[in-house]
Amino acid sequence: MSTPRLTPMLEQYLSFKGEYPDCLLMYRMGDFYELFFEDAEVAARELQIALTSRDKNSDSPVPMCGVPHHAFNAYASQLTEKGYKVAVCDQVEDPRFAKGLVKREVTKVLTPGTVLDDASLQAKESSFLAALFWDADERAGGLAWLEFSTGEWEGLHARDEAQLWQWVEKLQPRELLLPDMKTPPRHLPELGIQIANLPLKPHFHLATATERIVKTLRVGGLEVLDVADKPQLVRAMGAILAYLERTQKQTPAHIASFRPLNLSKHMLLDEVTERNLEIFRRLDGRKGPGALWNVLDRTVTPMGGRLLENRLRKPWVDLETITANQEAVRFFFKEDAPREALRRALDDVYDLERLTTRILLGRAAPRDYLALRHTLAALPRVLAPFAEDGPEDARFLQERPKALGDQLGAWDPLDDVRELLERALADNPPPAITEGGLFRQGYDPRLDELMELTEHGEARLKELLEREQAEHGLPKLKLGYNRVFGYYFELSRAAGQAPPHFERRQTLANAERYLTPDLKDLEDKLLSASDRRKDLELALFHELREEVCRAGARFKRMGQALAVLDCWQGLADAARANEWTRPILHQGMDIVVQAGRHPAVEAVQGSANYIPSDLTLAGESRLLLITGPNMAGKSTVLRQTAIMAIMAQIGSYVPAAKASIGLTDRIFSRVGASDNLAQGHSTFMVEMMETARILRQATRRSLVILDEIGRGTSTFDGLALAWAVVEELCGRGRKPDSREPGGIRTLFATHYHELTQLEGKLPGLRNVNIAVKEWRGDIIFLRRLVPGPSDRSYGIEVARLAGVPARVVARAKELLAGLEKKARDSRAPQPEQAACQSVLPGLGAPRAEAPRPEHPLVEELLNLKLDSLTPLDALNILGEWRRRWGGDTPKTF
Structure with missing residues (x-):
């Protein structure tokens, strides 16, 4: 195929395309934006519009497609949503006065992180453009992020590169700027983050970045912004400003003053915690019912x-x-x-x-x-x-x-701006500023005259005709128009003599056609009024914009x-x-909740179907070990406690009858896990990575919620890991000579019932369980948190509720009975191993202990005559039992 012969227009197109090779170039031609060559093929495919060609009859037709200029924003937003950059090449001179090819320039580049059109933005969601710079020699880095549509921007300086990437995942910017040769984690594109690698110089150059920041923000130095000692963050800030200069073709005058993020002033919620707690989206990644945002957002x-x-x-x-x-x-x-x-x-x-x-x-x-x-x-x-x-x-x-x-x-x-806009703008202006009709009558005298001409030109002509008829006694004088002579007066030969100021232009068989100075002047005004009006309105609009910008x-x-x-x-x-209540926040460590609920779950189920739970994490209690069957509500209790802490610390009320919450510096959650095969991580690996993060970063003032640690590996491995994690969380920060309790505030849900033996052995650990009631062979989930360990897991009953075939359920019960009998008959070889034995075949079970004498309370319970017992008698008996065996104060959990 021969190379197509390029016209001057296509040569101009390719010259701009050479300057922006990574963009789709949309080239303004009349009322359309056109794309050519490969750009046309891409745009036609992505926008589902017709692909045609230029010079169809030649041997090498040029592919092309186009969109109307008035629909440009809608089409451009589709391309940026798909991750493309769009270079917009506009006409920068009036085609009426162009000599040869109309002058054009790339006026802006639309990128995913710099869109402004409402069609490309979610109204209540931020859209970030971010830049990350890591200095391996100094072991320090900076991450800056800008909400381009509002001008607000912040940044973070850190000594840990992993922390910067965590914030990238948390913010999920639409576009991330990185230096050349810097490779991001492989899973970032899966999150919808577009990566743009830029040359280290000039984008990330420290001196150039400093100059750009000082000039753009109009400050005397970096000290004003508290970034003088954070050179890596300065480089990231400079990269954003350099990128904006290249794409926006102007200084970003709307950008607010920069605010470095002070992590000590905020509760830290990493991306894993936000996802696990379903703050903004459900675990399936979708918005709507089930997410906290869906319940909490009542903003207008x-x-x-x-x-x-x-x-x-x-x-x-x-x-x-x-x-x-x-x-x-x-x-x-x-x-x-x-x-x-x-x-x-x-x-x-x-x-x-x-x-x-x-x-x-x-x-x-x-x-x-x-x-x-x-x-x-x-x-x-x-x-x-x-x-x-x-x-x-x-x-x-x-x-x-x-x-x-x-x-x-x-x-x-x-009021001053409002009055200006009310006085200036028409109620129904056109979509574009070049079409006229923007302003009200009375805003500008010059414009009023042109508006009068364009909107009432026929009336002005009629007035002139009537004046000539009256002044010169020519009632049969007519007004006409043709393309050759324009407007004219026509007077028949029998109608009378033409006045001296009438200038003959054309003779007909029975009439003469004339011009007058007034008619010629009015015609000139009428024919040019529309263009003059548009030009004047455009100038007035720019003046109005400057006034409003102030x-x-x-x-x-x-x-x-x-x-x-x-x-x-x-x-x-x-x-x-x-029906939420105001929580009490304090500097202590205790968390006490009465009748707490999960706001998102309650919203889905309805308040009548939701059973609240009490929770006390106070005094010596620092870790609650929660047992109970699946579906009983362990994860819900974990999540609702963490969610209430978050709600309380943004100033919100919380879903509880009462709540007293000690301030929390960070919330960690490991609730469920999934494969991340793209990174080569199994479910268990993901679980262990999240657990490692918690153990390395949690402080005494943190709140940790853990669900099913160690379930992704063998029984002994998983139990040993869970046991060690519990010991670490209970012992962290505990000083031997201090009376102050140590440990990290933790809610630990597990199916390893062996761990319940740790109560009384590990300081700060308390057993609680989700209550379950058996009734005629069925189990009823009471959804209440009560003291003590769960007696068993009820896994087979849950399987039956889930629809597992009856023969499988029956066989499982037979096997379970055999396993339990074998466990009772077996003996553990060593005392220390007894607490860790499983009931699986061949692994043995705890050795039998010597029978203990029954408590006197048991005998008294058996002898009670319930049929004749009155409520008052029952209260008296309970009071007597508490006096004899309950101690002075009730236990908390």
Whole structure:
């Protein structure tokens, strides 16, 4: 096949394509964006549009496809969602005045991490562009992440590379920038993270990065941002700014001041814990019922939803901050009228943060300015529920919390911008700023005249005709138009003599056609009015944008204020709807919950079908060993305790009758596991990796929830591992000469009943179990946490409930009876081994102990005459038994 002969247009296309080889180049031609060659084939396949060709009759036709310019955003968002970069090549001169080929430039590059269009973004989810730099020589690194659509960015400096990758998985940025030759973990693309490898220089160069940061953020030095001693983080920040300069073709003026993340101020939740606790998504990766977010999010605005998401990812550990937010949530919880009024007002608020970004970057369409005007008009209604002179159902309460008062005290109504937009913008502007019709009548005198001409040109012509007829006594004078002469007056020969200022242009058989200076002037105005109007409106729109941009910082402050109010009221509304209670938070280590529930499970099952559980992790008790059959609810109890700690430390109410929670610096969870074959990790390997992370990183103030440690290997291996893990968690931080109890707060669910013998041997360990009742051969799950170990696993009964065939269940019961008999008859060779023996064939069982005398209580229980016992008699008997055998204080679990 011969090489196609390139036209000047295709040569221009290929010159831009050479500058952006990793992008799909969308080339503006008239009313379409066109793609050629391989780009056309890719786009046609991904967008499901027709693939045609240029020069079809030649020997080497050029593949091409295109999309209408008015539908560009929708098609471009599809490509970025699929991970492609799109270079947008626009016409940068008016084709009417172009000599030869119209001048074009790549005006922006759309990438997964830099999209701004609402169609490409989830309203209540952050979309991050991140950069990671690791210095192996210094053994230090930095990770910076930017929410490009809002301009908020943060970063983390760490001495552990694994910690940086953990945060990448936790944040799941849409795009991650790495230096050349830096290889990410193999599973990152599976998470939907697009990797962009960039040259070390200039993107990650320290001096260049410093210069970019100081210039972009307008600061005197890195000390202002608290990153002067974090060069690796500076390099990551610089890479983001360099990437934005290349893709956005302008300085990102909307970026806020950088905030390095101080891990000591937040509860740490790694990506494993977020996934296991189903904070944002269920374990199957989907959103919806079953995830905490689905229950907790009652925010109205996108800003409020993103703020709630951010707080859930990074709960506070500062008691003062938590209490201040609790007080604000309590205000909205108690005051129904202000909360409902605020919700109604917030319903008229658009995404002010993302609107501001599009305006500041010059990417806003007329509808965005209309949305801004609508939002500013809603601000007085947002403030009204707190006005002192407001109506009774929207009164201002003097006892309002300080945090709420601070937000209201800094309120900026932005009346000046709202009045400008109301005076300027038409109610129904066109989609594009080049089409005219953007402004109201009366905004600009010059525009008013052009609007009058374009919208009322026929009336002006008619007025001129009527004036000529009246002034010169020519009632039969007519007005006409043709393409050759344009507008003209026509006067028949019998109608009279033409006035002196009439200029003859054409003679007909029975009439003459004339021009006048006024008609010619009006015609010129009419014919050019449309183009002049569009040009003037475009200029006025740019002036309006500059005026609005001056208030950009004010928009950002009010966007944050609206988000905070929305987050508070949303938490209060969720608490009222689900009957949650305010938890007591303290600096101690105890966790005491009365009638606790799992918010997501309760939402699915219904409150009437959910059985609450009490839980006490207090005093000497630091590890609760939870036993019970599958399906009884062990994992639910584990999860709900951790979830309540998270909810409490974002200022939320919790699903319990009462809750007292000691502050938690980090939550670790190992609840279930799955293969990760892509990394060569089996289920057991994943389980052990998660366990290793917990044992290495947990502190005394952490909360650990573990479910079924050691079940993925042989019985002895698994039991030994579980035993050793329990010992480590109970003994961590325990000082021999201190009265203060040691150990890490842990909920440990297991099927290894041998571990229950550790109560009394390991300090801080207490046995509890999920109550089960047998009734006529069936088992009933009571879903209650009660003291003591479970008597057995009920695995065969659970198998029967799951639908295992009856013959298999019957055979399993026969085998179990035989195994249990063999266990009773066997003897353990050594005392230390007795606690670790299994009941599997050939492994022996604990040796029989000498019979113990029965407790007197047993005899008294057997002699009770229940049929004649009154409630009062029963209470008296229980009191007597407690006095004789129960001790002075009840046991806790």
